[in-house]
Amino acid sequence: MNNGYVSEAGGVTFNSVQETHQSLCGAVFAYNDQEIRLWSASGTYNVYVACAKDGWGSEEPQETSATVHIQAWVLCTKQFTKTHMLNMKAATAVDTVPFDTVYSLDTTLVSVQMKVLESNNEGFIFYAGGSAMIDTSSDPFGALIYAYTESEVFLWRPDSSVSHGYLVYLGGQWGGANQGQQSTFVEVTVRVIELAGSPCSESNSCTPNWASLTSTCSSTDCPIPVNIPNAQMVYTGVTNGSSTLYACAYGYTPNNNDSLVHCVDGTWTTSTMSCTVPPIVSVQTSMYVNQTIEERIKEIKKELTVDKKTTSSYTRSLISVYDPRPSSVAIGSCGVGLLCLAVLLLLLPDVINVLKYLCDKQNKDNN
Incomplete structure (x- = not known):
């Protein structure tokens, strides 16, 4: 009103015709x-x-x-x-x-x-x-x-x-x-x-709906965070206010520091971070490689694989090395003696036969 007071309109009528004694x-x-x-x-x-x-x-x-003044609420x-x-x-x-x-x-x-x-x-x-x-x-x-x-x-x-x-x-x-x-x-x-409570549970938010003049409850939980290629993530949960931290896998570098996102009313904030392989520089040429983690692992395994026949340990396994210790000399001598004895025993019958043959032949020649 002109005097500054506010008078509310209503929905009922108690008089419909003005009269001299009433307004x-x-x-x-x-x-x-x-x-x-x-x-x-x-x-x-x-x-x-x-x-x-x-x-x-x-x-x-x-x-x-x-x-x-018209004021409307959807509480x-x-x-x-x-x-x-x-x-x-x-x-x-x-x-x-x-x-x-x-x-x-x-x-x-x-x-x-x-x-x-x-x-x-x-x-x-x-x-x-x-x-x-x-x-x-x-x-x-x-x-x-x-x-x-x-x-x-x-x-x-x-x-x-x-x-x-x-x-x-x-x-x-x-x-x-x-x-x-x-x-x-x-x-x-x-x-x-x-007025003291909400019609929605703790995991839901209340949204006014002016089309139906009612309020609706919508979940404030977020889905599982999305994966960033070649990156690992750790998240504190999916409820409203939760956070997700991304970190590039070993061998990859991020393009920026936008690694933290938050759950806000059912939706994760977005991150522009991406993980790529840094430049690989050789003596003769420089190249940039964009590989997946599996391809990079296979390449590293191939580079690190060594043929065991080219190793010094394999070579040494085929060579006898002199050992001056008395115990080693004694064991070696016994071994050599046993080997010689075994060979002698194997050859002795043949030697005897050869000598007998030679003696018989000489006797025949003398007669």
Whole structure:
């Protein structure tokens, strides 16, 4: 308002025609998932967008014009919602809607909404009110009044015997008869909003969804980190806030120091690091090789493989080396003697036969 105060619009109307002894004050709003509609009272006198007069206090503030501020929320909080159809012509004028549990009033908001099901404002939602200001006049009015405790909501509606009472009414001087509404049957939604908690688990984040005017839960866990070719990685987990550290394998060098990534709301931050083989320089030429780890290992194995027949140990195994120690000389001498004895034993019969043959031949020659 012009005096700096803020007066909230509502969803109920208690008077529809301005009279000499009473003013017509306030603004009415309703909304759907596409737009918000506003109604104010039309007329030439005692008509205001906000006021408190005709017996309400002594200051009697009144404004015929004001700046409209529209604020909308999709809260990421725990909510209990219960919807039912409400017919003003039902037998009882009071309904009770129980909650699913007992809520603390210190951290809980309760609202009651009415969705119009027909006519000019079909699908639009009006808020119920928390008080009634109806005198004995015959002005048409529309209202659903509610109050609540920690465990339930009480709803009051106009008595079915009142012919000029409605659950939602827009007529008379409200809106200059534009988008008028007279509803005795609406869809009522009781909503309990627990501000102290989230509707999502610890591993999920809450995201407002303006298309459906609801909130959705999405996982904040990240997938397994991606592999960087020729690099090893160590990660602390996949929950929100976790980290992954990359390091190039032996023989490879990184192109930069961008080796650390983080899990943020279900997605890993990106790394531009890559691992390549450094330049290999020879005496005659220089070349750059880009190989996989397996190819490089095979090449190194081939370069390091040595033919055992070209080794000095293999050569020495074929040569007898002189050993001057007495024990070695004695063992060698015995070995040589045993070998000679064995050869002599093998040749002795043949030697005897040869000598016998020679003796016999000489005797024959002498005779």
